[in-house]
Amino acid sequence: MRLGGVDLAGNLLLAPMADVTNLAFRLMCKRYGASLTFTEMISSDAVVHGNEKTFLRGMTCEEERPFGVQLFGHCPETITAAALVIEEMFDPIVIDMNLGCPSPAITNAGCGSALLRSPEIVSDIFRDLCENVNTPVTAKIRILENMDDTLDIANRLEEAGVCALTVHGRTREQGYQGFADHRYAKRIKEELSIPVIANGDVKDGESAKRILEYTGCDGLMIGRAAMGDPHVFYRVSRFLENDEVIGTCCEQRRDDLLEYIELLEKFDLMTHVNMKAHSQWFTRGLKDSRRMRMEMGSADSHVSLVECIRNMCGNNSE
Ligand SMILES: Cc1cc2nc3c(=O)[nH]c(=O)nc-3n(C[C@H](O)[C@H](O)[C@H](O)COP(=O)(O)O)c2cc1C
The missing domain is CATH 1.10.1200 (Non-ribosomal Peptide Synthetase Peptidyl Carrier Protein; Chain A)
Incomplete structure (x- = not known):
């Protein structure tokens, strides 16, 4: 899979997860075959204010590269200013914007999945980012209640210039409950010409293969199944390569x-x-x-x- 101008070794990505995807954990996932890893989401306000603890989240090392940094925020100018700092400091292959976080602490500030309710602001944020930042930009969304509104957001993102889109097949209201609905990723993949990555409930080789085949997506992003089990990337890769089922002990x-x-x-x-x-x-x-x-x-x-x-x-x- 090609992303942000780089040929990745495969198409399995580690999802950004707050308090989970620290550098040590990301490296473990990389060693087991994750083709791209993402930092925890980083506040664009905190970056612009020079918060030192925030910068720790972007810390990387050569072995991890290529890697991506995820930002969250609300104000287009602040997000772009933060992205410029991030690319200068860490040189990720992509800067991802979070449009999915359902936590009230984030959505009450108009960030994360709250942005999905403001399509105009989404267009503004991504136009500004893609025009002013050298690093390719990606976005990670949740689905909305209906297909048309979700497709509207996806189209706006592509028009603004994002180089790839990850679709977590749950609504904001679902949080992490219920099942991911991959009909949305499938439809978005059919409609857009940029790479689309399906996310939600990839747990093992079988689910990975089913979701990849059903959606026709370019890649898969794995979140919770990797928590405490970075080896999952190895098992899933082997299954996708030759249907081999590998246990864990x-x-x-x-x-x-x-x-x-x-x-x-x-x-x-x-x-x-x-x-x-x-x-x-x-x-x-x-x-x-x-x-x-x-x-x-x-x-x-x-x-x-x-x-x-x-x-x-x-x-x-x-
Ligand atoms: C503990 C935790 C923290 C998360 N933090 C983030 C985050 O910082 N940014 C983001 O885009 N998604 C975040 N997510 C959502 C995951 O990236 C992913 O979209 C979600 O877990 C669905 O994928 P899964 O079914 O493979 O877990 C988080 C999820 C969990 C469980």
């Missing part, structure tokens, strides 16, 4: 979690969220995961957490 997760923690240390990203929340996700679906989670939850230092992880499979490996 406790030892695999343990080793991945240890590697992830080493990367957190290397990049000085050892925050509570990056350590504890991720550790819990890495036990999801494993036999005896309740016990593992309790032990990890009560670890009172980095050293004891790592010790817990080393012992996490015990004699109960799947």
Whole structure:
């Protein structure tokens, strides 16, 4: 798949996820075959105000490239100003704009999925961005209640000059409930000439193949299925290549979690969220995961957490 003037090695992308897609986690996904990774969404206001913590979110390294940065915001001038800072500092292959976040903290400020209700502002934002920024721009949308309104947004984005569009097949009201409706991505793919990426409920090789074939989309974006399981990119790739079904086991997760923690240390990203929340996700679906989670939850230092992880499979490996 070609995106932002770059030939990607494949067509599986890691979704931007707040508090999840830190650099260490993105690198793990890259190592397992994600062709493009995205930072967590970054506030364009915070970038323009020079907020240092915000800049940490855009931090990358050579091994991760190519990578994308996602911004959110509301005001066209601020978004463009932030994008100019981001391209200068981090040189991503694309700058993605968030038109999907349903969180009231974001939508009450007119950002994220709130923008989908203001098609004129969407056109203004993307015209301004695409005209003034050197980096190719992409957009990530949710669907609206009806096809025509969703197609209107998609067409506006293409007209303004975005180089690709990701479609999460849920409405803002759905949040993360129910199923993603991929009829929208299919229809948008038929209508637009830029690459379209389908997003929502890609969990494994079978769902990936079904959604790719049904929608005819150029690529797939994987979100929640990767949380605590970056290996999912390897399993999905192998299935798409030759229908091969690869399992996962406790030892695999343990080793991945240890590697992830080493990367957190290397990049000085050892925050509570990056350590504890991720550790819990890495036990999801494993036999005896309740016990593992309790032990990890009560670890009172980095050293004891790592010790817990080393012992996490015990004699109960799947
Ligand atoms: C914890 C979490 C954080 C998220 N943060 C973002 C974000 O920063 N930007 C964004 O565009 N979408 C965000 N999303 C939405 C995902 O990118 C994706 O669209 C959604 O999870 C559907 O894909 P999935 O079914 O593969 O998870 C987030 C989702 C989750 C679960």
